[in-house]
Amino acid sequence: MTQTKPPTATSPSSSSRPSAAPASNPSPTAQLFDYRQAANPIRHGLTEPIPDQRWGPELHASGPTAVLPLDLSAALGCSGPATSPALSANFIRLLAGESIEASANATSLLFYVLHGEGRCHRQGNGIAPAFRQSWSQGDLFVLPAGATPQLEATAESVLYWVHDAPLLRHLGVSPDQARFEATYYPGSWLRQELALLAADPSSARSNRLSLLLANTALPASRTVTHTLWAMYGMVPAGAVQPPHRHQSVALDLVIDCDPGCATLSGSELNADGTIRNPVRMEWEPGAAFVTPPGQWHSHVNESGRTALLLPIQDAGLHTYLRSLDIRFS
Numbered sequence: 001m002t003q004t005k006p007p008t009a010t011s012p013s014s015s016s017r018p019s020a021a022p023a024s025n026p027s028p029t030a031q032l033f034d035y036r037q038a039a040n041p042i043r044h045g046l047t048e049p050i051p052d053q054r055w056g057p058e059l060h061a062s063g064p065t066a067v068l069p070l071d072l073s074a075a076l077g078c079s080g081p082a083t084s085p086a087l088s089a090n091f092i093r094l095l096a097g098e099s100i101e102a103s104a105n106a107t108s109l110l111f112y113v114l115h116g117e118g119r120c121h122r123q124g125n126g127i128a129p130a131f132r133q134s135w136s137q138g139d140l141f142v143l144p145a146g147a148t149p150q151l152e153a154t155a156e157s158v159l160y161w162v163h164d165a166p167l168l169r170h171l172g173v174s175p176d177q178a179r180f181e182a183t184y185y186p187g188s189w190l191r192q193e194l195a196l197l198a199a200d201p202s203s204a205r206s207n208r209l210s211l212l213l214a215n216t217a218l219p220a221s222r223t224v225t226h227t228l229w230a231m232y233g234m235v236p237a238g239a240v241q242p243p244h245r246h247q248s249v250a251l252d253l254v255i256d257c258d259p260g261c262a263t264l265s266g267s268e269l270n271a272d273g274t275i276r277n278p279v280r281m282e283w284e285p286g287a288a289f290v291t292p293p294g295q296w297h298s299h300v301n302e303s304g305r306t307a308l309l310l311p312i313q314d315a316g317l318h319t320y321l322r323s324l325d326i327r328f329s
């Protein structure tokens with residue numbers, strides 16, 4: 001039977017503390033908790049909840065060539081940089097003619113070119129072959145584990161970079177194989193396909209005009225990598241999307257919008273299906289924000305022009321674990 005009371009008078013008296021190890025316990029690191037004290041450790045002081053957070057475009061509007069992490073590791077209680085428990089989102093600012101290494105112990109590295117142009121190259125190694133690719137505004141590319149990629153700008157550039165190093169840091173591992181091939185999604189192709197989707201007669205009844213980026217190496221999950229999920233989506237003028245929720249964390253990048261666009265989020269729904277007491281994340285081109293797991297959320301566009309959003313999530317991993325639990329109001 002589990003012992004739940006400290007056995008000695010000098011043991012901790014708080015019921016939130018573990019029972020003291022009896023003298024006969026051979027392991028000094030073994031602990032026992034009353035189920036009621038440890039069954040849901042996602043609370044302040046233990047496993048920290050994931051906060052709502054937003055970063056404005058001023059973060060990457062000026063300054064030298066640098067990687068600018070969207071770092072919530074202090075709030076998450078993990079080592080950093082980390083934007084969510086599994087993922088790290090960053091802006092990479094590059095001055096014309098300069099280069100930088102995008103170094104991360106990760107299985108998946110996703111880059112989206114917010115503006116500018118340049119080249120990416122990485123050497124081959126025993127994990128992945130060499131990769132070389134020119135990029136310009138609107139392009140997206142994903143790299144598997146491998147040598148450190150080098151980004152070189154031919155014009156002043158800003159890229160959004162998301163990778164899964166925080167997950168690997170938690171697991172205490174380094175990848176020893178590539179799970180997919182480096183893959184490039186030209187911005188011209190993404191824009192054309194989204195325009196075709198919007199023009200399709202069936203889209204008139206849809207409030208989701210979005211492309212999910214996928215890879216032939218991952219036919220079961222239909223995700224951009226085996227851990228990452230990426231959506232290239234539009235929110236038409238006047239749209240109020242019905243709320244939805246999922247257990248993946250969204251690290252959203254606003255690509256383009258006019259004032260009046262926002263994401264509303266909250267933990268509960270009203271009887272009419274709207275979100276109760278929502279937090280409102282205002283959109284700005286080049287802004288990024290976190291949508292915590294399990295929160296009902298809805299994108300709204302009160303401007304007169306179509307807005308574009310790129311949410312990146314750890315939903316490749318959640319899909320594999322069958323824990324995505326996406327629901328619509």
Ligand SMILES: [Fe+2]
Pocket residue numbers: 244245246250297
């Ligand atoms: Fe979502």
